[in-house]
Amino acid sequence: MTPLLSLRHVSKTFGSGPRAVHAVRDVSFDVAQGECLAVVGESGSGKTTLANMILGVFGQSSGEIWFDGNGLPTRRTLEHRSAIQLVQQNPLSSLNPKRSVGASIRLGLDVFGIGARSDRWRLVEGALEEVGLPGDFRRRPPAALSGGQCQRVAIARALACQSRLVILDEPTSALDVLVQARVLRLLEDLRRVKGLSYVFITHDLSVVRNVADRVAVFRAGKLVECAETRAIFEDPQVDYTRQLIGAVPVVADDELKLRESLSGGMLA
Amino acid sequence: MSDVLEVRDLCLRFRGYSGMSEVLHGISLNVRAGERVALVGESGSGKSVTARIVLGLLQELPSAQVDGGLFFEGEDLNRLSRRQWQALRGTSISMIFQDPTSSLNPVFTIGTQFAEVLRRRDPKLSREAADERAGTLLQSVSIHDHARVLSAYPFQLSGGMNQRVVIAMALANHPSLLIADEPGTALDVTVQAQTLKLMHDLVERSGTAVLFISHNLGVVREFADRVFVIYRGRIVEQGPTPAIFEDPGHAYTRALMAAVPRITGGGLPELNDSESAFLDPMVVHEGGKA
Numbered sequence: 001m002t003p004l005l006s007l008r009h010v011s012k013t014f015g016s017g018p019r020a021v022h023a024v025r026d027v028s029f030d031v032a033q034g035e036c037l038a039v040v041g042e043s044g045s046g047k048t049t050l051a052n053m054i055l056g057v058f059g060q061s062s063g064e065i066w067f068d069g070n071g072l073p074t075r076r077t078l079e080h081r082s083a084i085q086l087v088q089q090n091p092l093s094s095l096n097p098k099r100s101v102g103a104s105i106r107l108g109l110d111v112f113g114i115g116a117r118s119d120r121w122r123l124v125e126g127a128l129e130e131v132g133l134p135g136d137f138r139r140r141p142p143a144a145l146s147g148g149q150c151q152r153v154a155i156a157r158a159l160a161c162q163s164r165l166v167i168l169d170e171p172t173s174a175l176d177v178l179v180q181a182r183v184l185r186l187l188e189d190l191r192r193v194k195g196l197s198y199v200f201i202t203h204d205l206s207v208v209r210n211v212a213d214r215v216a217v218f219r220a221g222k223l224v225e226c227a228e229t230r231a232i233f234e235d236p237q238v239d240y241t242r243q244l245i246g247a248v249p250v251v252a253d254d255e256l257k258l259r260e261s262l263s264g265g266m267l268a
Numbered sequence: 269m270s271d272v273l274e275v276r277d278l279c280l281r282f283r284g285y286s287g288m289s290e291v292l293h294g295i296s297l298n299v300r301a302g303e304r305v306a307l308v309g310e311s312g313s314g315k316s317v318t319a320r321i322v323l324g325l326l327q328e329l330p331s332a333q334v335d336g337g338l339f340f341e342g343e344d345l346n347r348l349s350r351r352q353w354q355a356l357r358g359t360s361i362s363m364i365f366q367d368p369t370s371s372l373n374p375v376f377t378i379g380t381q382f383a384e385v386l387r388r389r390d391p392k393l394s395r396e397a398a399d400e401r402a403g404t405l406l407q408s409v410s411i412h413d414h415a416r417v418l419s420a421y422p423f424q425l426s427g428g429m430n431q432r433v434v435i436a437m438a439l440a441n442h443p444s445l446l447i448a449d450e451p452g453t454a455l456d457v458t459v460q461a462q463t464l465k466l467m468h469d470l471v472e473r474s475g476t477a478v479l480f481i482s483h484n485l486g487v488v489r490e491f492a493d494r495v496f497v498i499y500r501g502r503i504v505e506q507g508p509t510p511a512i513f514e515d516p517g518h519a520y521t522r523a524l525m526a527a528v529p530r531i532t533g534g535g536l537p538e539l540n541d542s543e544s545a546f547l548d549p550m551v552v553h554e555g556g557k558a
Contacts, residue, residue, distance in 0.1 A: 042456040043427070147311075176310040176483060181527040181537050188536060203457055206529040210536050233531060247461035248531055249486025251513060255532050
């Protein structure tokens with residue numbers, strides 16, 4: 001089966017000459033249909049640059065990006081744009097505060113020409129219901145919603161565009177644990193029901209452990225390790241991965257044991 | 269052991285368009301000398317306002333109404349004049365904020381800001397002497413090229429570096445109480461682990477008491493001796509860290525614990541939505557009471 005998304009030797013350099021910044025260097029990986037690939041790494045490791053290249057915000061300096069068996073051009077068609085969607089970290093700043101949340105969701109439908117014009121408000125309400133919000137929420141401004149509800153709206157917006165691949169850029173790091181648990185569960189259910197694929201960008205490894213099928217560890221623009229989630233956590237091959245896992249604050253004793261077996265503990 | 273900080277039956281109300289709204293419904297907590305106490309809760313539960321009340325910052329707001337006892341080293345804080353309270357801040361009580369880069373002033377160098385902090389305790393300190401002292405303090409937070417850091421502006425340093433500078437500043441005047449409001453939340457996990465370890469070692473060495481405010485249970489477990497769990501302006505559970513983590517007694521604490529994803533796997537947590545139990549009376553663990 002051809003993977004939904006595949007990157008081959010993708011690099012991105014900003015600027016040129018001695019002051020050039022190599023944000024992403026020679027990265028290759030695949031994301032299968034229905035798979036959740038976690039991209040982890042510290043700030044400045046190239047995670048967001050990678051997301052921007054997949055979304056087509058800017059082109060790669062070299063290498064190729066394939067989507068569903070076809071090479072993606074730097075200038076994306078509407079079809080590509082609707083199939084690859086983004087959910088950002090802070091829903092309060094990613095939703096337009098002057099638009100009702102329904103209008104924010106509908107904008108995508110209008111641009112991509114999804115559904116008949118008379119039918120679109122119904123589609124918007126359907127999308128809201130899919131993420132566990134009442135349909136009449138569409139009239140509300142983002143300011144009248146809580147952080148978790150806003151993030152649900154952002155997810156609904158990505159889904160309404162009939163996306164197949166969703167890039168989740170730290171979707172839960174601005175949320176409280178109880179809300180985070182609910183949003184993660186929602187993402188998981190949607191993936192199963194709709195067969196979506198996720199590129200899950202995060203630095204929270206305990207979230208990664210529970211939602212991702214595979215993990216790609218980035219450091220300074222390079223892909224240092226990419227493996228099944230279980231393998232990454234139980235037998236990391238690279239010192240850097242071990243360091244990352246060792247730095248995770250944990251609450252349970254068996255977690256402490258796992259972490260200590262890898263790195264000797266956070267305050268060691 | 270004597271209490272460095274005691275908060276007794278603290279209430280906070282804000283005056284709004286629709287009348288008064290109560291934010292804190294009478295919380296009591298205490299921090300003993302040299303102890304690390306954590307206040308854990310979700311956003312909006314009243315953690316940060318508690319810290320601001322202890323510093324006397326909210327009392328200056330005309331729309332806020334604060335009632336309840338505040339005692340610092342046995343002294344009644346409510347009877348202090350504004351000037352006396354101002355003299356406490358940055359000397360005997362200091363604070364570390366969540367985002368180090370925005371808590372430093374971007375238009376002054378680290379050296380200038382450091383000198384300002386040191387002069388709060390010793391107003392006649394010369395700049396040379398201040399720089400020298402700042403140098404030693406930066407050494408203690410593992411910044412070794414202190415000459416470069418002192419002449420740099422905050423935006424020229426990394427987040428982790430700024431956080432260490434802020435920690436060094438906060439401990440510069442040997443405070444007896446340090447209030448840390450979500451330190452490290454804005455940082456990467458590895459950097460967060462380093463700064464927490466550093467802070468842990470420093471306060472242990474200097475015997476500073478810490479009131480540590482966080483929403484991250486994992487961080488609290490690593491750092492604190494005693495925990496207060498706060499939910500919607502009420503303390504729902506308190507006790508020594510091991511007791512709380514081994515045997516959480518309150519429904520809310522249990523829900524919080526269950527919601528944390530585990531690095532050992534096991535899938536996403538199951539949540540039951542019985543939030544009515546979150547308003548149950550407070551659970552106090554042995555050894556948690558002053």
